[in-house]
Amino acid sequence: MKFRFLLVFGILMLFVNILSAQENVDVKPSNxxxxxxxxxxxxxxxxxxxxxxxxxxxLVNKKSLTVSGFRVQVFSSNIxxxxxxxAFGIEKQIQEVxxxxxxYVNYTSPFWKVRVGDFKTKTDAQVFRNQLIESLPALKSExxxxxxxxxxxxxx
Numbered sequence: 001m002k003f004r005f006l007l008v009f010g011i012l013m014l015f016v017n018i019l020s021a022q023e024n025v026d027v028k029p030s031n032x033x034x035x036x037x038x039x040x041x042x043x044x045x046x047x048x049x050x051x052x053x054x055x056x057x058x059l060v061n062k063k064s065l066t067v068s069g070f071r072v073q074v075f076s077s078n079i080x081x082x083x084x085x086x087a088f089g090i091e092k093q094i095q096e097v098x099x100x101x102x103x104y105v106n107y108t109s110p111f112w113k114v115r116v117g118d119f120k121t122k123t124d125a126q127v128f129r130n131q132l133i134e135s136l137p138a139l140k141s142e143x144x145x146x147x148x149x150x151x152x153x154x155x156x
Contacts, residue, residue: 066151070146071119072125072129073116073145074114075114076111076113078111083111091105097136098116101128102118102151116132122145129144
């Protein structure tokens with residue numbers, strides 16, 4: 001009789017532990033703002049963030065930072081031995097001549113590509129293309145405009 005009581009009590013305690021363990025499962029926050037706003041399990045402290053909701057939208061929803069636009073491609077190569085070094089060399093050249101224009105070096109197997117700028121219209125990209133040709137005539141044969149998702153500045 002005493003053995004049955006201990007067995008039932010042990011099984012009951014096992015179920016209680018299992019159920020309490022399920023309640024303590026940590027749910028990972030989806031972003032930094034959720035993580036900061038969550039109550040700390042040790043100290044029960046909470047962080048309150050007072051900010052414009054657009055800031056969170058910009059940081060959390062990265063899709064809102066890109067739109068369809070144009071970039072100027074200045075280099076593309078799939079020659080394994082030299083393409084990477086050439087791409088970064090051209091990036092450096094362009095940054096020296098046009099320090100205010102973003103330069104993007106991308107590798108999409110097997111091609112290394114260098115693209116410049118974030119232009120909303122093809123006309124703006126064409127104007128910059130002409131400036132590139134004047135400043136770096138050695139790259140003239142490889143410079144052309146490509147449609148791409150571009151980064152836009154954050155709203156003020």
